[in-house]
Every structure is written in structure tokens, then in C-alpha cells.
Amino acid sequence: MVRLGASQSFAWTAALVAALVLPFIVTVPYYISTAIFALIYVTLAVSFDLVVGRIGALSLAQPVFYGYGAYAAALLATHARPGPGFWIEAAVAVLGAPLLALAIGIPAFRLSLHSFAMGTLGFALIAQLVANNWLDLTRGPMCISAIAPLRLSYPGGVLQIVTLRQSYYVVLAIAVLAVASVALIARSRLGMAFRAVRDDPLLAAARGLSPNQMRLIAFTVSAGLSALAGVFAAHFETVVCPSYLDLGITVLLLIMVFVGGAGSLRGVVTAAVVFTIGPELLRLVAAWRLVLFGIILLFTVTAFPDGFEQLYAAAGRALSRRRSAGPAEEQAWKP
Amino acid sequence: MEAVTTPARGAALEIDGLSKAFYGTRALDRVSFVVRPGELVGLIGPNGSGKTTLIDCVTGVLRPDDGGVRLDGRSITGLPAHRLAKRGLIRTFQQVRVFTSADVRDNIVAGGFATVLPSRYLFNPAHWAATAARADALIAELGLSRVRGTSAGHVSYGQRKLIEFAAGLLCDPRLMFLDEPVAAVNPTLALTMRQRIRALHEAGVTIVLVEHNLEVVLDLCERLVVLDHGVKIADGPPADVMALPEVQEAYLGR
Numbered sequence: 001m002v003r004l005g006a007s008q009s010f011a012w013t014a015a016l017v018a019a020l021v022l023p024f025i026v027t028v029p030y031y032i033s034t035a036i037f038a039l040i041y042v043t044l045a046v047s048f049d050l051v052v053g054r055i056g057a058l059s060l061a062q063p064v065f066y067g068y069g070a071y072a073a074a075l076l077a078t079h080a081r082p083g084p085g086f087w088i089e090a091a092v093a094v095l096g097a098p099l100l101a102l103a104i105g106i107p108a109f110r111l112s113l114h115s116f117a118m119g120t121l122g123f124a125l126i127a128q129l130v131a132n133n134w135l136d137l138t139r140g141p142m143c144i145s146a147i148a149p150l151r152l153s154y155p156g157g158v159l160q161i162v163t164l165r166q167s168y169y170v171v172l173a174i175a176v177l178a179v180a181s182v183a184l185i186a187r188s189r190l191g192m193a194f195r196a197v198r199d200d201p202l203l204a205a206a207r208g209l210s211p212n213q214m215r216l217i218a219f220t221v222s223a224g225l226s227a228l229a230g231v232f233a234a235h236f237e238t239v240v241c242p243s244y245l246d247l248g249i250t251v252l253l254l255i256m257v258f259v260g261g262a263g264s265l266r267g268v269v270t271a272a273v274v275f276t277i278g279p280e281l282l283r284l285v286a287a288w289r290l291v292l293f294g295i296i297l298l299f300t301v302t303a304f305p306d307g308f309e310q311l312y313a314a315a316g317r318a319l320s321r322r323r324s325a326g327p328a329e330e331q332a333w334k335p
Numbered sequence: 336m337e338a339v340t341t342p343a344r345g346a347a348l349e350i351d352g353l354s355k356a357f358y359g360t361r362a363l364d365r366v367s368f369v370v371r372p373g374e375l376v377g378l379i380g381p382n383g384s385g386k387t388t389l390i391d392c393v394t395g396v397l398r399p400d401d402g403g404v405r406l407d408g409r410s411i412t413g414l415p416a417h418r419l420a421k422r423g424l425i426r427t428f429q430q431v432r433v434f435t436s437a438d439v440r441d442n443i444v445a446g447g448f449a450t451v452l453p454s455r456y457l458f459n460p461a462h463w464a465a466t467a468a469r470a471d472a473l474i475a476e477l478g479l480s481r482v483r484g485t486s487a488g489h490v491s492y493g494q495r496k497l498i499e500f501a502a503g504l505l506c507d508p509r510l511m512f513l514d515e516p517v518a519a520v521n522p523t524l525a526l527t528m529r530q531r532i533r534a535l536h537e538a539g540v541t542i543v544l545v546e547h548n549l550e551v552v553l554d555l556c557e558r559l560v561v562l563d564h565g566v567k568i569a570d571g572p573p574a575d576v577m578a579l580p581e582v583q584e585a586y587l588g589r
Binding site: 192193205 | 416
């Protein structure tokens, strides 16, 4: 089993503590809302990586689940105001998205590698068409707007999530849930089965593992987590448009996973934060923003083909060399 | 499809008129033979004679064009590989395969997936503790202790053969296909492997051994099946089979 080294668990704890105190240190609303988007993308990228990095299936349908969660929350919250509250919406998202994932995954996983990517792209485009054209349901390009703030009921009351700080902590909880779920799966025998299927499906089958069953499990869990991010985003943005299903989201998620390092939790989390905050910083140079973004991306992928994970691994090796007396960190089942 | 024949009495594996073609080339041409429970059968033949194709068709990797396979009297034709592995039909690969992102020990422990219920991947610590203990014993026996924590992608070809064999053993095989298990393994370990195969045979596991090293085959096997150009040309006790002119011709040329 994979065990975290002392320095790694320290880094994770430090990151969590930093995330917890952030809204008290940074008080500019724009910065907090950027942090909120970063956490939405941490959730999406980490759950996307479960499919792309850990089971090795290049799905292009991830926004379908994010969009499903957002539309489900928007419809529930606007049809009978003030809506059923977070827990019901979350249940509809987290239980419904896996069904959607099965509907997409069962036919799509019959396809081989590249055809699978094209097949899932087809489903992503169908979802866009539905969102744009089923006016009675989604209002199409007119969007579903005026979504009330998230209502979080707890024993003894209901909390309305209205301030930025409150929203930040809700999305932080969702992101932590996503990261923790993926970390637990990765360290379990289920994660070992996922990696077996990714490394060699034929050999995995010879060991009694059904490759498609494993892929569907990864796909459904991933869908559920992404949909949960969608529920939050719908209330936070107060408006849900077909742009939730935009292919631009897929592209951004692909960048986050591959520049972060496919199958690496720390790499993907870092990339999700960097590639949400980075483009915002680049707004300072308005016209050159996308050009610079492209250059940075090109530099990163040529200098570090295995992404941020490569940097972390190199840093970890340097650290353990410095304390060479200490025990070497176990690197089992790490790409 | 072939006419339904009555299952041969007491057969572990029945291969009945198995045919497979690739782009018009007949890789297997109506091959039939029976393996009895506990038997150690050698499957031999020159390169390209269809041995690996036969294993692929029997173990669910390839779908045969025609013919059928029965395991313990029940048809398994066309069943997927993972379900056959769960039933104890285990194979190794001629072109050795390992999980490259896993270390040597985890590669061997992965054999435990074949014997655990699908719903119990996460919640069966006793099973995995037992599997790990068996893996550690095999690691010591097969001389893999030094590379135990090394990534399986970074060990030698011969060591990977040993890893695959050890993982196969942890699948608790009832019937095991060994596709050239000692090729590229150093002589000392090849000897260990031969002892292991014999021990497996003595433990009652049915074995089909594909091997080019005739010395190994003649040493271990009680019966030989010979394929040439996808056709079965001989089937019987090793001494008789090796004396047949068509076998001599297939092996040594005219």
C-alpha cells in the first residue's frame, strides 16, 4: 500500500491550513472569488484525473456532469422557490450523474482508446445541443437566472450561503471531499485495480479484473464529484447557461491534468490552482494575455513533460538526499 | 458451429474443433484435444504453429471463429478473459506482461484479484494479508527479494517472467497455461521454475505447458500435443510423439 512520507503529509496539512485561513488574510473580494473558482477547478480536475490519469481513459465528456449538476440545482431551486436546499440538490446531482455516466460509459467504453475520446466528445456535443435548444427546460441561451443563494440546512436551522467567505468554505469542503475521495481510492485495492487496468487491460483481465467494470466505477465516481461542483457553481454564479458545458472547460481540464501530471494528486491540484489564478494575473497585460498563456504552457510541457509531478518528485528526491540517514519514502504504485 | 458432442468423461478442458483465421491465414484449423484433470500436457510446435493463438482462444483473449471450449464440462466459448480467470483458468503470456507502474511485490499480490469477490476489493483485509504473505514467500523462493520494491518496468526480462508466474500462482489456478515460462530465465532460476511447475502438478493443478526447450518439455510432460501450421499433427506420450516422422519433419525440416 502507498504510504505518504512525513514531508508529503506535512505539505498536504500545510496546504489545508493555508486554505482554511486564506479568507481571513486575503480580504479583497475579487481575490476570494478567484480562490472560489480555483477550488471549483480543483474539484473538477481531480475528479477528471480519476478517469484520465488513473484509469487511462481519455474522456472529453467531463463538462456534461458539471453541467448536469448545475442545471439540476438551478431547476430545483427555481421551479419551486426557494428550492429544496443543498442536501436534496446534492443528492440529485451525486446520484443522478453516475446514472448519466453509465448511459455514456456503457456504449463508449466499448470503443478503443481514440474512438473512446471521440465517442465521449459526441456525448458532450449532444449535451450542449440539449442545453441550447430545449428551451422549455433550460431556457437555452437565455440561461436560468436569479438562482437563490445556497440553503444549507443543519439540525436546528438553515444557513443561507450569501457572503463570499461562506461560499468559499462550502466549495473548500467540496474540494476537500473530492481530493480525499480520490486519495482514499488511490491508496486502496480499488486504486490498485484501476492502475492495473490503466497499465495493461489484457493482463488485468488475466488477473480476474473486468477492465470495463473498473472504468465504469472510475467514470461514475468522477461524474458524481463533478456534479457536486456544478451544484455549488449554479448558486454561486446565480445563473446557469449552456456555457457550463463548453468545450473550453474540457480543454482547461486537460491542461490541468497533463501539465499537473496525470495520475498525480498533488500535481493536478497544483495545476488547477495555477491555471485558474495564472490567467487572472495575466489580465494585467490585457492584450497579451492569451499569447503569454500559450507561451507559458508551451514552456511547461517542453521543460517538464511529466508536469508538476516531475518537479515534486525531484524536490522530494533532493530532500531525502539531504537527510540520507532517514528512511527512503515508499514509492509503490506511483507512475 | 460444430455439432454438440457429449462431454468427454472426466475432462478438465475440452477443445473441440477450434478454428481461427487472421486475414485469411488459418492460425488454427479445427484443433481438438482433451486435457484430463491433473494432467501436465506439453503443447509444442514450430514458431507460428498456432500455440499462442490457441491459448488466446481458450482464455478469452481472442474469440474463435469456430469450435468450442469446455472447462469442467461447461462451455466457456466466448466468455471474457476476466470471468475465466475467476474460474481458475489462468495463463501467462509469451511476451511477458507486467504492471509497469507497480513494484514487483504489488505485481505478484495482484494475483489476489482473481480470488477475491468483486464487491470485496476494499473491504477484505484478511484476504489481502494472506495474499501478501504468500507473495512474500514466493518472492524469497524465486530469488526476487532484492528487487521486491523495484518498479516492475525496471527489472530484467527473466525476472518479469518470474513475476508473471508467481502472480499466476496467487490466482489459485485450477488449470494453468504456461506460455514459454523458462525462456530467457537464467539456468539456476529455470531449474527453480521447473521444480515449481512440478510441485504445482503434484498439487493437482492441470497444466498446459508451451515451451521450445524440448529438454524441459520431455522432463516435465506426460503427454505432448503437436501443432504445425494450425493443425494438430500428433497427440500422445512424449517418446511416441517425438518418434513420429511428421513431428521430426516439422521440427527439423526435411
